[in-house]
Amino acid sequence: MSDVYIIGAGETKYGELWNKSLRNLAVEAGLKAIEDAGIYSKDIDAIYGANGLAGTINEQENIGALIADFSGLSNEGIPAIRIEASTASGAAALREAYLSIKSGEYNVVVVGGVEKMTDLHGSDIVNKMSSILDREWEAFYGATPASMAAIIARKYMHDFNVEKEALAMIPVNDHNNASKNPDAQYRNKITVEQALNSTPVADPLNLMDCSPVSDGAAAVVLASEDYVKKNGKDGIRILSSAIAEDYLSVGSRESIYTFNSARLAAEKAFMRSGLKRDDISFIELHDSFSIYALIELEDLGFVEKGHAKDIVYNDIKLDGSLPVNPSGGLKAKGDPYGAVGIGQAVEAYIQLKEKAGERQVKGAKYALLHNMAGTGASSVVHILGI
Ligand SMILES: CC(=O)SCCNC(=O)CCNC(=O)[C@H](O)C(C)(C)COP(=O)(O)OP(=O)(O)OC[C@H]1O[C@@H](n2cnc3c(N)ncnc32)[C@H](O)[C@@H]1OP(=O)(O)O
Incomplete structure (x- = not known):
């Protein structure tokens, strides 16, 4: 079976983007990725478009056709399919695109994800x-x-016995890294005190x-080993891709703070990658x-259950032993x-090609991406490498 490479990547800025519609965002990210890959429409075998909520928020279905149409690709006969897997739609689409190349069906696939959420506000958006x-039980x-x-x-x-401060280390680290990412929604650094004293949402x-x-879109171009070799492309490799499900409703699970989907998907991804x-x-x-x-660091197997608090203060920093986000x-x-x-895959591509500037993880060779649906109902794990 062919190895699968990411040969191009692009994304929009994330945020509250009033001057951009769902289709503007999808096309912007898709064209950036296509341009970065240096391919033409004749090279593209299929398009996968990931989207979670357009049907409910924007009253727009048939996202695949929309993307193909507004990218100017619909008259080429290229299949364009929407993949929906809730908040894990992006990685689920990445996985379907990966499998379509692994199977030998396609050589070049453009896979993108898009969401336009800020069209609604307050209780309207929270409801959507x-x-x-689980709508019925939760x-x-x-x-x-x-x-x-x-x-x-x-x-x-x-x-x-975990203090709120351990939780606060996550946004402190995220905001610090985002301050170095021009595509990020919030680029302000925050202190632990600011995190702890911010407005209560749900105690x-x-x-x-x-x-x-957030609004935003991201896209990557995947290609087979054969295509990469014949066309002299330079990419990063998808070493493994795995997905696993758990109960949708949290009350049905053995433990409410164990994401079995993450545990199982990570096990499979590590086994397949050999890493x-x-x-x-x-x-x-x-x-x-x-x-x-914290829970994901444990269930993905990086630290024992209940011990994420031991690594969130230092190890997860950009220059720590296990940089996170x-x-x-x-x-x-x-x-x-x-x-x-898909945005996670864009970050991996930038990092593994050592193009991340100020937020570059030094000597980055292998990346693990975890995209989750709901409160852990499904998890998709990808491991990528140079
Ligand atoms: C598996 C999954 O992925 S589940 C994830 C599902 N996602 C969610 O549930 C989203 C959770 N977040 C939210 O619902 C909202 O961000 C809330 C409720 C926390 C805040 O929303 P609101 O109170 O309506 O904030 P509102 O949009 O009015 O903004 C007020 C201010 O807070 C800021 N703000 C809003 N959300 C955030 C945030 N999460 N972090 C930092 N700042 C924020 C806004 O930029 C704005 O700043 P400004 O006054 O300087 O312009």
Whole structure:
């Protein structure tokens, strides 16, 4: 089976982007990636477009056709398909594109993710965002993503004696890294005190524990080994791709602070890549809420359950032993649902090609990307390398 490479990447700035529509964002990121890869429309075998909420927020379905149309590719007969897997839509689409090349069906695939969330505000957007939960057993009773994360945080902090300060280290690190990322939504550095004293959202989580509502798009171009060799392309390799599911509703799970989906997907991804945790140069984590970063570090196998508090103060920094979210993460780079997983791949591409400037992880060789749906209902893990 062919190895699969990322040969081009591009993204929009993330944030509250009033002057850009869903289609503007998708096309901007897609064309940047195509230009970066140095390919032409005749080279493209398929397009995958990841999106979580356009049907509910923007009343726009058929995202694949929309992207192909507005990129000027629809009259070329190129298949263009939308992939929806909630907040993990991006990595799920990346995985489908990867498999389509692995299978031998395609040689070059453009895969992008887009979300336009700030068209709605207040309780309207919170209600739509809550569609990532189990609507019947969670959201109908008033649960929101933030309140579910808060319940998980309370139990975790109680059982493992974790102070709020340990949670605050996640946004402090994210904002610090995002200050070096021109595409990030929030580029201001914050202190631990600012994080701890920010507006309460769902106790014990404050504003700085929460990812924002974001617009944005990201895209990468994948190519087969054969195409890379024949065309002299320079890319990074996708060493493994894995996905796993857990119960959708948190109450059905064995433990509310264990993301089994992350654990299983990471196990598969490491087995397939032949790498060990120690080989990983940096991680992009799905830290939509600070508490999730701690839990994910444990369930992805980097530290024992209950011990993430031991590594969040220093190791996760850009120059630490396990840099986390050099991009700024969901907290500070932003959380445009369908774009997140692809945006993580864009960061890995930039880092592994040593083009990350001020936020470069020195000597980066291997990256682990974790994109998660809902409160851990599914996880997609990719390991990439040079
Ligand atoms: C698996 C998953 O991915 S689950 C993730 C699901 N995502 C979510 O649930 C999103 C969670 N976040 C939110 O709902 C919102 O960001 C909230 C509730 C925390 C804040 O929203 P609001 O109170 O409506 O904030 P509003 O948009 O009015 O902005 C008020 C100010 O706070 C800032 N702000 C809003 N959210 C954030 C944030 N997360 N971090 C930092 N600053 C923020 C705004 O920029 C604005 O600043 P300004 O006054 O200087 O212009």
